[in-house]
Amino acid sequence: MTNLASPPLASVSTKRWPPPFLLHPSVFIGGLLVTMIILVAVLAPLLGTVDPSRIAPSMRLKPPSELAWFGTDLYGRDVYSRAIYGARSSILIGLCVAAAALIGGVAIGLVTGYFRWVDAVVMRIMDGLMAIPTFLLAIALVSLTRANVATVIVALTIPEIPRVVRLVRSVVLTVREEPFVEAAKTVGTSTPKLLWRHILPSTTAPLMVLGTYICASAILIEAGLSFLGTGLPPEIPSWGNMISEGRTFFQVAPRLVFLPSLFLALTVLGINLLGDGLRDTLDPRIAKRM
């Protein structure tokens, strides 16, 4: 209480940069990794790559050289370029699945949490879907159609929706009883507006965290599906496809498996760190809901 000189008003402004949560080590390292992978995906043509699908029969299974930094695969394609372009499939699928699962889950969750009569039916359906292990449901859904980027996204989204619905519903059930919702109802706010303006904002912090986990899980499952030969078609460069093709030559050329694996693990690690960090900094109560 000796220093009474108050700091200038500008510095106590609520908009501090960088915001404190960015300095949390998990958020920082995770965010850095994710930013780097997104940059790699976007800037793929500028990163010293060649056409990832160009087949060169004379260059089959060549060791690393100045021409091909990580050697070539069974068809003489450049392993480095394929791994770089593979970031595009993974990031695209991770983001789309997270967005689609959040949008679908929020819509269902808001309605079921708020209207008691839908609740019983929808939650039984969600319980049933959750009883089928995620990976198995995804692989079965993919088997229904010819796999391409769109069908893989749909097949990965459906098993994730129940998790979002449960989370949104649990938030809605608590918020519904809050005085400010009562107040809004009393002044005659319409139900859609009530859900959208007063109840939805309470779900954003936990949803951001869940979104990162879904994104990580989608990338892992897509890689798993492609690894088993049921995911993206082989002409699309993806890490799962590369590992799947490389495993036959694992004993002679382990780099065919290790390079895409490294990219895959670093990407998922980055997203998971970001999620853990956001969970710890945004709101300590989130951990209990997950």
Place this chain on the structure above:
Amino acid sequence: MLAFIAKRVLSLIPVIVVVAIVVFMLLRLSPGDPAVVIAGDNADAAAIERIRVSLGLDQPLVTQFFIWAGSLLQGDLGISIFSKIPVTDLILQRLEPTVSLALTTLFFAVVIAVPLGTIAGATAGSWLDRSLMLVSVLGFSIPAFVLGYCLIYVFSLQLRILPVQGFSSIRQGIGPFLSTIALPTMTMGLAYLVLIARITRASVLEMMGEDFIRTARAKGVKERIVVTRHALRNSAIPILTVIGIGVALLISGVVVIETVFNIPGVGRLVVDAILKRDYPVIQGIILMFSGTYVLINLAIDIGYAFLDPRVRY
């Protein structure tokens, strides 16, 4: 107690019905006419029609569902399109490697995770605790098949102490069994291990702040006993819960790991069925895995009630 068990069992019925509907729709939504697929490439129109009638495919969808569900209740999962062997028999033939792998993984994960998580929780902030948290993020991020290849590279290709692939039944001797199942177990166990260790740590840590721990310490109970008898025992419920939920991890695990290590189990069977679009086999295996998952979690729920009388609300 009986009322509690009855309530839990009854609450499963809607879940099982939904699973059955989803699995049933899977075959109906599949591209093409199942009768054409089952009849094969050389069948004429009359043969296809015969199969359609014999399978009840000419009936309305709801009737079909009840016929299918009825045979399901009698343990009939249908017949494989390709091998023409009943799906139940196919699964039974492949069950041993998968069950062996699931049990060794469960044992491996629990035996390491619970002590590790307990020590980390009791000494929160120590180097052991910090490294466990670091390893746990890594454990969630490394895909099982990637870890599998790393382990094969180190133990089989470099050190040459374990076989690369394959499975040897326990009936052919404990030595070959352990050497073939060691790497798949470690591969599949890591994610399960860190999951259990994390929850154990969190709940032991929470218990360590409770009044009864302070009381025990004040009575002069040794710290080791405080941690194991008081903190760990009261954490039994969250730990058991996560072991049950983690069975889903094991199920996804066997599907991938059996391919990596070339193990002839149910996981490999479902992958082959999906590659060949053998829908009755896919349906049967999904039902079996989901049923196992639901029943294990039911058993754990009922187990609580025996462990802790407060659960019977």
